[in-house]
Amino acid sequence: MSQTRAYLILAAREVESYFLAPLMFLVFTVFLVLNGFAFYLSLGDAAGNVDLAVRNFLGGSLLFWINILLVPPLLTMRLVAEEKRTGTIEGLMTAPVQDVVVVLAKFTGALCFWIALWAPSIVYLLILRGFGSLPDPGILATSYLGVLLLGALLLACGLLASAVSPNQIVSAVLAVVFDLLLFFFPLLSMQMPQGALRRGLEHVSVLFHFQSSFGKGVLDTGVIAVYLVGTALPLFFAVRALESRRWS
Amino acid sequence: MSPAAARETFGAKRKAAIFANVVLMGVLAIAAAIIVVYLTGFTTVKARFDLTRQGTYTLSAETERLLSSMEQDVEVITVFDRSRNFWWDTEQVRVKAMDFIADLLQEYKVRGSGKVAVTHLDPITQNAAILDLFQQLGIRDYNVVIVRGATGQRRVLGLETDLVDLDFGSPEPFRPMQLLAYRVEEGLSGAIFEVTQGKPAKVYVTNGHGELSLNDARDRGLTAVGALLTQDNVVVEPLALNVAKAVPADADAVLILGPVEPFLPDERAAVEAYLRSGRARLVVSIDPFGDTSLDPLWQSIGLTLERNVVCHDQGGTMQAVGASEMVVGPQAPGRYGSHPIVDALNESQRYVVLSRSMGLSASAGAENTFTSLMTSHADAWGDLPAASGGPGNYKWDANQETKSQRTLAAIVEPRGPFTGAKVVFFGSDRWAWNAFMTASLNQHARGHFDLARRCVSWLVGRRKSIELAPRRVNQVFSDLRPEEYDDILLYIVVYLPLAALGLTILVGFARRR
Numbered sequence: 100m101s102q103t104r105a106y107l108i109l110a111a112r113e114v115e116s117y118f119l120a121p122l123m124f125l126v127f128t129v130f131l132v133l134n135g136f137a138f139y140l141s142l143g144d145a146a147g148n149v150d151l152a153v154r155n156f157l158g159g160s161l162l163f164w165i166n167i168l169l170v171p172p173l174l175t176m177r178l179v180a181e182e183k184r185t186g187t188i189e190g191l192m193t194a195p196v197q198d199v200v201v202v203l204a205k206f207t208g209a210l211c212f213w214i215a216l217w218a219p220s221i222v223y224l225l226i227l228r229g230f231g232s233l234p235d236p237g238i239l240a241t242s243y244l245g246v247l248l249l250g251a252l253l254l255a256c257g258l259l260a261s262a263v264s265p266n267q268i269v270s271a272v273l274a275v276v277f278d279l280l281l282f283f284f285p286l287l288s289m290q291m292p293q294g295a296l297r298r299g300l301e302h303v304s305v306l307f308h309f310q311s312s313f314g315k316g317v318l319d320t321g322v323i324a325v326y327l328v329g330t331a332l333p334l335f336f337a338v339r340a341l342e343s344r345r346w347s
Numbered sequence: 348m349s350p351a352a353a354r355e356t357f358g359a360k361r362k363a364a365i366f367a368n369v370v371l372m373g374v375l376a377i378a379a380a381i382i383v384v385y386l387t388g389f390t391t392v393k394a395r396f397d398l399t400r401q402g403t404y405t406l407s408a409e410t411e412r413l414l415s416s417m418e419q420d421v422e423v424i425t426v427f428d429r430s431r432n433f434w435w436d437t438e439q440v441r442v443k444a445m446d447f448i449a450d451l452l453q454e455y456k457v458r459g460s461g462k463v464a465v466t467h468l469d470p471i472t473q474n475a476a477i478l479d480l481f482q483q484l485g486i487r488d489y490n491v492v493i494v495r496g497a498t499g500q501r502r503v504l505g506l507e508t509d510l511v512d513l514d515f516g517s518p519e520p521f522r523p524m525q526l527l528a529y530r531v532e533e534g535l536s537g538a539i540f541e542v543t544q545g546k547p548a549k550v551y552v553t554n555g556h557g558e559l560s561l562n563d564a565r566d567r568g569l570t571a572v573g574a575l576l577t578q579d580n581v582v583v584e585p586l587a588l589n590v591a592k593a594v595p596a597d598a599d600a601v602l603i604l605g606p607v608e609p610f611l612p613d614e615r616a617a618v619e620a621y622l623r624s625g626r627a628r629l630v631v632s633i634d635p636f637g638d639t640s641l642d643p644l645w646q647s648i649g650l651t652l653e654r655n656v657v658c659h660d661q662g663g664t665m666q667a668v669g670a671s672e673m674v675v676g677p678q679a680p681g682r683y684g685s686h687p688i689v690d691a692l693n694e695s696q697r698y699v700v701l702s703r704s705m706g707l708s709a710s711a712g713a714e715n716t717f718t719s720l721m722t723s724h725a726d727a728w729g730d731l732p733a734a735s736g737g738p739g740n741y742k743w744d745a746n747q748e749t750k751s752q753r754t755l756a757a758i759v760e761p762r763g764p765f766t767g768a769k770v771v772f773f774g775s776d777r778w779a780w781n782a783f784m785t786a787s788l789n790q791h792a793r794g795h796f797d798l799a800r801r802c803v804s805w806l807v808g809r810r811k812s813i814e815l816a817p818r819r820v821n822q823v824f825s826d827l828r829p830e831e832y833d834d835i836l837l838y839i840v841v842y843l844p845l846a847a848l849g850l851t852i853l854v855g856f857a858r859r860r
Contacts, residue, residue, distance in 0.1 A: 135839035237398030
């Protein structure tokens with residue numbers, strides 16, 4: 100079996116498992132309620148300015164960041180940790196599938212569910228259009244791209260947390276800690292004097308980029324690179340973590 | 348070596364090799380990540396695309412060039428008070444303007460290659476720092492953007508005076524505030540240019556003749572103008588002509604504002620020598636009842652001071668305005684002329700009140716260029732007898748007063764022995780008083796602010812480093828009724844999650860079968 104085919108089968112299995120897990124029904128519903136409420140509040144806060152409402156909804160409200168902080172760890176906590184707990188990981192490890200394929204398949208599954216979580220919010224915009232006002236398509240496109248890239252980054256961190264944790268609870272807590280570090284560590288730059296370190300920290304600030312780029316309708320290759328590299332690095336270490344089972 | 352020991356040694360070596368491999372790969376991965384982030388973030392590989400419908404965040408080519416050629420660091424500090432608002436600002440246009448400025452500043456920061464630092468000070472949580480800064484720079488009110496260069500040069504930009512054009516509307520009769528246009532990029536880029544590549548102008552203010560004083564904070568003082576010019580990257584110093592005997596060589600301009608006592612012969616000679624030097628740049632504001640000792644000098648450059656008080660019967664249309672107060676503005680009966688000093692006032696619909704002003708006119712047969720900056724109503728009259736030392740009765744006397752449009756402020760560029768001199772003349776000193784400059788946030792104060800700055804800027808030859816058309820930002824607004832908001836809430840918080848939940852369960856059951 101080729102690795103590509105193995106990847107497709109494993110990714111399909113992961114996607115299916117998300118949509119069949121009762122916990123995910125709950126996550127999905129709660130997420131939609133919170134998101135809907137966030138959109139409603141954003142529209143009210145923006146005093147009818149639909150572009151501003153979109154910016155508030157996608158990156159400018161507390162509810163958005165609560166969702167962003169808590170949902171990815173919930174999605175990824177079981178990915179590897181649960182397989183370790185139930186022992187099914189042994190089967191996976193002994194199958195003729197490379198570790199990188201396993202990690203990528205699990206990541207793909209989580210990312211597909213993340214996209215599915217956000218897809219219904221397109222309906223909000225259709226509703227707005229029904230009432231006669233459509234936000235700036237540029238801001239919409241970059242905001243959703245931002246949500247996708249940010250989701251990928253946090254899911255990758257969650258996957259790494261799951262790969263190094265013995266169970267789901269530890270995995271979820273560790274993922275939240277990773278996310279908090281990712282959000283708040285670069286903010287130390289605000290206390291630093293001008294210089295290379297400050298510039299470097301500012302450049303990897305996920306919070307800053309969301310407001311300065313995606314949320315405004317501006318696409319920056321440097322920002323995209325930060326997100327992509329930030330996604331690839333935890334995935335790389337997740338592969339190493341899986342491999343480590345073979346060394347012992 | 349026994350087979351068990353050999354196995355153990357082999358195992359230990361294998362583990363060490365794997366460990367070394369993992370560490371090495373990890374370090375290489377992190378190094379590769381840093382290189383990619385560096386290349387895409389800090390080099391020319393970086394690209395930024397503004398996808399907004401109106402190109403809202405696209406900086407002009409001039410600004411891009413300025414930012415890329417900057418050699419000094421620049422600090423931009425905003426002090427915006429979003430909580431203080433006018434009740435008739437129903438669309439919160441000032442808050443929107445503040446948000447836009449903050450957004451555009453991010454662009455400056457991102458494109459400034461690390462040379463532009465942006466700090467937003469919050470009036471509630473960082474009040475001590477703000478007060479400290481305000482004291483240093485002589486700033487009186489919130490809603491300013493401070494641009495500071497590494498060499499200590501600075502510009503202070505006011506929200507309403509420099510960065511946005513607002514129609515202030517009115518509470519009575521109700522007319523909501525409106526945002527006319529943004530001048531944010533022009534203001535910010537101009538300020539950055541000045542503090543990094545310009546040099547501060549030096550302006551002297553004469554004293555010793557009862558002039559408005561730079562140290563007098565009372566109504567008839569000049570502290571507001573002094574602070575304003577200082578914030579505009581101008582060094583302002585007093586000039587005692589009786590001591591200095593001549594205008595200093597480093598003077599970019601001299602202000603003679605409101606003298607009431609006569610100039611001594613030496614002082615008159617110093618002013619005349621300055622006028623003859625070919626580099627004279629003067630702002631002169633003299634009250635109708637003020638000093639007359641320099642009148643012959645003004646006459647010799649072709650300017651006649653009429654020594655009357657220009658009055659107008661307001662006809663009840665301007666209730667708070669007396670007969671001797673001329674409100675000059677684009678929509679007022681008084682008018683601006685056509686000159687860089689007043690063009691922007693005209694465009695941004697700002698007003699100036701010239702209170703108790705005398706008329707000015709070009710002397711008959713004079714060789715000069717006489718440019719009228721501000722004129723009265725067409726049917727105003729020059730009330731007499733102002734020259735006798737007391738105010739007139741401010742009533743039209745058909746026997747000795749004729750009604751016609753009067754010049755209240757003018758620029759005289761004489762020829763002959765005075766060639767090269769430029770004099771901006773006002774027939775009243777009151778426009779520069781603290782009382783008229785600090786009427787916080789009202790239309791007139793902003794006009795007077797602008798007038799003072801533009802007079803000096805024009806005289807010292809400070810050109811705008813960047814000329815940009817005002818940016819009009821059209822945002823899309825929904826016109827939802829309250830019941831439609833409720834419908835939206837129902838759709839997206841109840842129906843949609845329920846539908847999604849039902850669909851997911853159905854799919855789940857179908858898959859299980």
